[in-house]
Amino acid sequence: MRVIGNGPKGNGTAREVEFEYTRTGANGLEGTGETFRLAADQVFKAIGQTLEGTPDGLALKGRKIRVDTQGRTSLAQVWAGGDCATGGDTLYRNQRARDLLAAKAGELTVADLQEALRDHAGYPLSICRHVDAERGNSGTASIASIVMDVGARTMYVASGPPCSYEYQTVTVPGAVPSAVAPQSRPVGSPA
Numbered sequence: 001m002r003v004i005g006n007g008p009k010g011n012g013t014a015r016e017v018e019f020e021y022t023r024t025g026a027n028g029l030e031g032t033g034e035t036f037r038l039a040a041d042q043v044f045k046a047i048g049q050t051l052e053g054t055p056d057g058l059a060l061k062g063r064k065i066r067v068d069t070q071g072r073t074s075l076a077q078v079w080a081g082g083d084c085a086t087g088g089d090t091l092y093r094n095q096r097a098r099d100l101l102a103a104k105a106g107e108l109t110v111a112d113l114q115e116a117l118r119d120h121a122g123y124p125l126s127i128c129r130h131v132d133a134e135r136g137n138s139g140t141a142s143i144a145s146i147v148m149d150v151g152a153r154t155m156y157v158a159s160g161p162p163c164s165y166e167y168q169t170v171t172v173p174g175a176v177p178s179a180v181a182p183q184s185r186p187v188g189s190p191a
């Protein structure tokens with residue numbers, strides 16, 4: 001990410017923010033070289049999941065900027081997104097899960113998936129979530145966890161956060177079909 005100002009003759013305020021797309025490489029996230037820009041005249045950066053020095057009137061939730069589903073904050077004309085705003089954690093969790101599982105690609109086991117779902121990296125915004133208002137997560141928690149092995153008709157269910165609840169094995173009886181015929185017409189199309 002790069003903040004672009006209004007040039008040496010301007011007053012130093014922000015004009016645009018440039019973002020670079022990333023992909024998962026051998027050593028974690030790496031830039032693809034492809035970028036896009038958004039116009040902005042003020043930028044708040046949150047590094048390490050903690051936000052400091054917020055302006056008056058900007059409502060927070062935990063340690064994050066409170067936003068609605070459109071990214072709108074409590075201040076007119078001010079928008080927020082990513083890790084400094086509420087609701088953006090799933091991107092982090094998704095990337096963390098991908099990184100954990102990619103390391104075992106080709107030989108993933110049910111135990112590997114369960115271990116990834118118990119992960120606490122980035123706590124309290126981790127894959128396995130716990131309500132911890134003091135440390136910036138007052139909103140969401142993992143209340144159950146499920147791994148499904150569809151081919152084996154087996155589910156592994158933890159009835160609470162998987163770091164503290166054992167996965168129970170639930171097997172659906174019946175033979176595993178060798179092939180399932182596709183539907184003759186897409187769901188929702190006219191009969």
Ligand SMILES: [Zn+2]
Binds near residue numbers: 128130161163
């Ligand atoms: Zn946990």
